Amino acid sequence: MLRYLRPLRSVTTPPTWRLVRSFAHRGPTDGADEEDIKAARHFLANLDADTIRRNAPHDVSFSRSSGPGGQNVNKVSSKATLRISLPSLLPLLPKLLHPHIVSSRYHAAKTSDVVIQADDSRKQTDNVISCFRRLHELIVEAGRASVPGETSEATSKRVEGLQKAEKAQRRKAKEFQSKKKGARRGGGDER
Structure with a gap:
């Protein structure tokens, strides 16, 4: 990739532009085979929010959410917490996505689970859908970060x-x- 950097300034010379070649750091794809990359691209192309919901064993629990909302937040357990264990989730995902999933903010290191919470809505079902949507976004983001x-x-x-x-x-x-x-x-002088 070619890009122009800021002008180099010196006290005695006018500014000049320099052309620099930079190479993107590939990260986890350094040792990846072309087949792994193709499999990851195919998986991400066919991924929808319901794929993980059907295939991965998960646990959804509900609790009272905090924040504004008057008396309703004290009465109704509408906050959804989605737990999926990494040993059951990672076999469903391509190998290239694993490091990004493990290093995500949703990974609970002590329990080795992916824990996602949502309390956006007053309805339990909407919050569960929001949890799975966030899981889907996490997987798509892992694909963007690790699959060229x-x-x-x-x-x-x-x-x-x-x-x-x-x-x-x-x-x-x-x-x-x-x-x-x-x-x-x-x-x-040539004399």
């Missing part, structure tokens, strides 16, 4: 052209510097 996107052929050709242009520009700058230094060396 597919590069189209047009983008590949564009990057290749930019790399060729960068090489040509660098060679041109080197030739210019070489000629300038050569002129300095051979520019003495």
Whole structure:
């Protein structure tokens, strides 16, 4: 990836722009096979909020929620807490997503569970749906963070052209510097 950085400023020289090549850090996909990446992409493409609800053994409990709401919050147990054990959840997910799920804020290290709570609504069913929606968002976010996107052929050709242009520009700058230094060396008096 090519990007322009801020101008370099010096006391004696005017600002110049420098072109820097940066490579995205892949993280957990460093040792991943192409098959693992394809499987993860396929899983994420077919994932919907109900997939995990049906397949993963889970436990939903209800309690009284806190916050504003008058007397209703003291009477009705509408806050939903979803618990899914990691040993039962991780086999359902591609291997590339595991590190992100384990390091998420929903992971309870002592119990080795994923614990998600919701008290957005006054209805228990809406809060349960909200918990599963948050689990779905967690899995999708793990996919965005750990599975690289597919590069189209047009983008590949564009990057290749930019790399060729960068090489040509660098060679041109080197030739210019070489000629300038050569002129300095051979520019003495010839009597």
